[in-house]
Amino acid sequence: MRRPRVKAEHRPHRFADGTVRIGGEIYGVAAEIDDPDGWAWAALSLMDGTLPTSALVSRLRTIFPEMSVQVAESVVAQLVDSGYVEDAAALPPPELAPQELERYSRNHAYFRRVDLTPRVHGWEAQLALKKARVVVLGLGGTGSHAAWALAAAGVGRLHCVDPDVVEPSNLNRQALYGEADIGRDKAEVAVRRLREFNSAVTITGARRRVETRPQLAELIAGADMLALCADEPRGHGLRVWANRECARAGIPWAGGGYSGPLVTVGVYAPGHPCYECVSAGEQARRRPGSPADLGGPGVIATSAGISGHLVAHAVITQLTGVPAIPPGRIGGLNLIAPDQLIDVRHPSREECPVCGPGRDGH
Incomplete structure (x- = not known):
C-alpha cells in the first residue's frame, strides 16, 4: 500500500484508558485496540493519505525514539492488514467506465465500509458483480x-x-x-x-x-x-x-x-x-x-x-x-x-x- 489512509467511515476514537476504537459503532465491524503506549493511535493519526509507508515508519520513530524499525513497520503493517485502511494513491480500475464509477459510487461506499479485506483499489466487489x-x-x-x-x-x-x-x-x-x-x-x-x-x-x-x-x-x-x-x-x-x-x-x-x-x-x-x-x-x-x-x-x-x-x-x-x-x-x-x-x-x-x-x- 503506497499511501495508507484510514477509511472515512472508520475514523478512530481514543478512550481515556488508552483503548482505541476503530470502525465506528457498526456491529460486526468495529474493533478495539489495547494501546497503552499510544503507538496505534499515533500511526492511525498519521494515516491521512499524504505519507508513504516508509515515511509513516520514520515519523513513528521520531515520535517514539525507543521504537525500533522492525516494531514501527509491524505496527503500520498490522493496521494496514486490519482492513480499516485504504490506499489514497489507488486509481479506479480501467474495467469500469467513468459513468459506471458514478453510477456505482454508493455501492463503492457501502463495500468500503463493510469490507475488511485489504484491497488494491476498493472496487474489487463491483468488478466481481460486473463479471x-x-x-x-x-x-x-x-x-x-x-x-x-x-x-x-x-x-x-x-x-x-x-x-x-x-x-x-x-x-x-x-x-x-x-x-x-x-x-x-x-x-x-x-x-x-x-x-x-x-x-x-x-x-x-x-x-x-x-x-x-x-x-x-x-x-x-x-x-x-x-x-x-x-x-x-x-x-x-x-x-x-x-x-x-x-x-x-x-x-x-x-x-x-x-x-x-x-x-x-x-x-x-x-x-x-x-x-x-x-x-x-x-x-x-x-x-x-x-x-x-x-x-x-x-x-x-x-x-x-x-x-x-x-x-x-x-x-x-x-x-x-x-x-x-x-x-x-x-x-x-x-x-x-x-x-x-x-x-x-x-x-x-x-x-x-x-x-x-x-x-x-x-
Missing part, C-alpha cells in the same frame, strides 16, 4: 424484486426465467409489472423493464417452465450463481434439484420466499452444509407429525419485497465475499414479531450425497 452471470428462476413476488436489485447493483449478466403471464393479482407485489402488462409474458416484460433500469448490464430472459432436474441443469450451465425464486414444482422437489445440480456445477445458490409474515432466505455453496442437510436438521427439531407449512397466497408488497431483497443480498455476498457471510444457513424475520429473527444452521450429515464425505452430488 458475474446470475440466473433468476421465477419472476413473481420474490423474483421480481431480486432481479431488480441485482440489475441495479450491477450484476453483469442476468438471465430471467418464468413460465407465466402477468395477472391482475400479481400487481400488489410484483415490482416489474404494471396494468398495461396484464396478459403479457412475465419474462418478456421483466427483461424490457430491467434494461430500462440499467442499460449497462446484459439482460436476457425466457418464458420457460422447469419441470425436470436435467432442465434445471441446462438452465444454470455457465452461470456463477442461481437465485431460486420459483415455487413450482411445489414443495421440496425444486430446491432439491437446485441443491444437487448447483453442487455438481460447483456454484452457490440462494432461495427465498414468504409464508404470510414469515420471510426467509437460504444460501448454500460447495464446501458447506447443503439445503438437504439444513432442512433435515430443522425437520428433526419438530415434533413428530408436525405439518410443514409451504406458504400460501397471503402476501403484501413489503413481505415480497423483503424476500426478494434478501435473496439479492445473499447473491451479492456470495459473488463478492463482502460481507463474508458463510453459506449453509437460513435467515430471515417475522414481520409481525420483529424480535423473532431466523437463523437456522445445521451441520452436514455423514450420509449426505451432496455435502457429506464421499459426496458426488447425485
Whole structure:
C-alpha cells in the first residue's frame, strides 16, 4: 500500500484508558485496540493519505525514539492488514467506465465500509458483480424484486426465467409489472423493464417452465450463481434439484420466499452444509407429525419485497465475499414479531450425497 489512509467511515476514537476504537459503532465491524503506549493511535493519526509507508515508519520513530524499525513497520503493517485502511494513491480500475464509477459510487461506499479485506483499489466487489452471470428462476413476488436489485447493483449478466403471464393479482407485489402488462409474458416484460433500469448490464430472459432436474441443469450451465425464486414444482422437489445440480456445477445458490409474515432466505455453496442437510436438521427439531407449512397466497408488497431483497443480498455476498457471510444457513424475520429473527444452521450429515464425505452430488 503506497499511501495508507484510514477509511472515512472508520475514523478512530481514543478512550481515556488508552483503548482505541476503530470502525465506528457498526456491529460486526468495529474493533478495539489495547494501546497503552499510544503507538496505534499515533500511526492511525498519521494515516491521512499524504505519507508513504516508509515515511509513516520514520515519523513513528521520531515520535517514539525507543521504537525500533522492525516494531514501527509491524505496527503500520498490522493496521494496514486490519482492513480499516485504504490506499489514497489507488486509481479506479480501467474495467469500469467513468459513468459506471458514478453510477456505482454508493455501492463503492457501502463495500468500503463493510469490507475488511485489504484491497488494491476498493472496487474489487463491483468488478466481481460486473463479471458475474446470475440466473433468476421465477419472476413473481420474490423474483421480481431480486432481479431488480441485482440489475441495479450491477450484476453483469442476468438471465430471467418464468413460465407465466402477468395477472391482475400479481400487481400488489410484483415490482416489474404494471396494468398495461396484464396478459403479457412475465419474462418478456421483466427483461424490457430491467434494461430500462440499467442499460449497462446484459439482460436476457425466457418464458420457460422447469419441470425436470436435467432442465434445471441446462438452465444454470455457465452461470456463477442461481437465485431460486420459483415455487413450482411445489414443495421440496425444486430446491432439491437446485441443491444437487448447483453442487455438481460447483456454484452457490440462494432461495427465498414468504409464508404470510414469515420471510426467509437460504444460501448454500460447495464446501458447506447443503439445503438437504439444513432442512433435515430443522425437520428433526419438530415434533413428530408436525405439518410443514409451504406458504400460501397471503402476501403484501413489503413481505415480497423483503424476500426478494434478501435473496439479492445473499447473491451479492456470495459473488463478492463482502460481507463474508458463510453459506449453509437460513435467515430471515417475522414481520409481525420483529424480535423473532431466523437463523437456522445445521451441520452436514455423514450420509449426505451432496455435502457429506464421499459426496458426488447425485
